[in-house]
């Protein structure tokens with residue numbers, strides 16, 4: 001390492017000073033060499049122009065950068081922001097001040113970030129500038145998600161989070177640079193209004209963590225699925241983990257601390273909270289595992305994990321063109337005429353967040369009932385999610401679309417989900433005011449309401465609220481038949497077996513059965529298959545359509 005020049009800490013999805021190994025290492029190296037540290041965020045227009053990135057994500061990042069700037073300034077050197085391609089920004093700094101070392105977390109991203117990192121690595125190598133990358137979230141470069149992964153991850157997560165550096169040797173003579181309010185001008189986007197978005201920044205992350213462990217734990221397991229309860233039952237830590245205002249290790253350490261405290265209390269006092277912590281820790285592990293999966297398959301936003309599904313949707317005869325585009329548009333805008341789907345889309349537009357169960361439903365309905373390809377639908381959801389994390393997102397998008405090679409028949413009944421997760425229809429009414437006066441048994445499927453009920457509620461379908469885009473039962477049957485044909489040959493199959501998916505609930509006519517809350521599925525059982533041919537489902541049932549989970 002040269003002794004002249006600055007030590008640059010390149011912040012990306014790690015917008016914090018605590019538990020930040022590259023920052024600590026850079027501070028130590030700079031101190032030894034008597035040089036300054038330059039904490040740098042590079043606003044990359046090419047990244048933010050990508051169709052999976054959005055203004056709402058920038059809103060969260062902007063607040064996180066402002067918080068980080070304050071934090072670092074108090075330690076001696078504020079965060080510096082520069083806009084442009086990374087190599088150009090680094091080259092300008094190198095020309096002006098010299099760069100002694102580049103320090104960063106390793107990014108597990110899409111093919112785009114791999115390409116960007118390759119260019120940065122080549123640039124640094126050519127100039128003899130060492131780029132020291134550190135792992136993140138227990139994810140290892142080049143390691144397979146196989147035997148021993150959990151033990152390795154658990155060991156990594158069990159180590160104590162490192163504190164923030166007490167003082168940072170400053171890089172003198174460098175303007176911090178403004179943090180733009182929006183990216184609209186820079187990248188030519190329309191404003192992305194998301195009034196219910198969570199606030200960014202370390203302090204907001206710490207407050208969310210505190211709220212979760214103090215108050216939300218009790219509601220976590222029972223309330224995590226329904227859109228009525230999930231917003232106040234889940235941890236809501238996802239954007240903080242995605243943009244790194246909190247590290248997974250810090251959250252894990254807090255969870256373990258809380259578990260130890262609760263273990264000292266009598267069961268009558270702890271209630272469900274110990275189980276809730278275990279369920280939460282499971283999810284942190286799934287998180288690591290899925291990001292590890294993206295290390296192995298950075299192409300997963302672009303190709304189906306099982307090649308057998310590559311040309312199945314969209315390309316099929318008769319589904320290209322206006323019809324497919326119409327479905328995508330209606331689904332994206334929350335105008336399918338299927339209330340739970342539309343309400344979730346509206347909630348997502350407003351808040352930038354949804355529970356796991358509702359995300360899974362949106363993706364599954366798009367992939368089966370509407371027969372849409374996972375790439376455009378996954379992209380629409382990605383940019384709606386403030387917590388967009390490519391490793392989790394594309395693995396989940398492909399799982400729910402059934403393109404991983406396991407669980408190809410992953411249908412979810414949007415009407416049944418509505419009955420179970422929003423039995424009184426309160427969430428739907430809040431999101432779809434046009435349906436506000438429709439009584440509960442019919443709010444889940446307004447097209448089944450007698451004309452007199454619709455008239456009394458002041459609704460004309462197709463005018464006040466969309467008529468259903470398709471009959472859900474017919475659409476699900478068509479999807480099942482297409483899949484059967486594709487998987488079992490042109491003659492199709494009468495095999496209507498389904499997989500072990502708690503979403504596949506025997507259904508009845510709207511409002512005639514008391515809904516039961518369903519347990520959350522365990523994604524570790526659903527991990528992407530190694531490009532194996534899709535297998536017929538394992539559990540067989542009778543062909544009564546009510547047992548297929550998509551009928552009424």
Ligand SMILES: Cc1cc2nc3c(=O)[nH]c(=O)nc-3n(C[C@H](O)[C@H](O)[C@H](O)COP(=O)(O)OP(=O)(O)OC[C@H]3O[C@@H](n4cnc5c(N)ncnc54)[C@H](O)[C@@H]3O)c2cc1C
Nearest residue numbers: 234235236237238283286287356359360387388389393396
């Ligand atoms: C189609 C689809 C797309 C998704 N895209 C994303 C995404 O881009 N970013 C994202 O963070 N999550 C994604 N998820 C997973 C999950 O829905 C969210 O993590 C969760 O809803 C976030 O809320 P929370 O932080 O309150 O979750 P909690 O239940 O409190 O979980 C705590 C943390 O564990 C992780 N986690 C939770 N569920 C999962 C899971 N099933 N798989 C992997 N990790 C999990 C997240 O980091 C989360 O913040 C997606 C799920 C689906 C079905």
